[in-house]
Amino acid sequence: MVSFRRGKILGTFKITDEEEYSLEFLKLLKEHGIALDPSDEGVVLWEGEGYMVRSCGTTDQKHIIEFFNEGEKKVTVILRKDFPHHPKKIEVVGTAEVGEMLGWSSKKVSVYRQRGKLPPPLSELKMGPVWNKDDIERWGLARGIIKKVINFC
16 A cells, blocks of 8 residues: 655646646746656556646656646646655665664574564575564564654655
């Protein structure tokens, strides 16, 4: 299941049948100092009778969402930090990093893992198990082992 968070509404504009709305779209982005990522062709996320939702990336690693309402001849443009067509990068951690995060020794991490008390690792490599860092943070927070995680991005 994908959860959606709101973004910053950059603007809404009306279009006519003769008008190419990409000019208005690019003008709106320019007003906000946003440049589209030329390597990201974008993707249609949803399409139905009378509406379309597209997403494309920007050069500063954010994403533009276009809501096109054909009935009202209106386009709403939203800027977001992320969106489902660009999966979030997973940061992996090994036993030593998990120990640092939880304030434990590597041996204690290994014992908890063997007893099935840690989240399951993403994979087992020759060097040992690796976990999704976010899974370990959530697990530690839920048990009061990690007191606070602050992400500024």
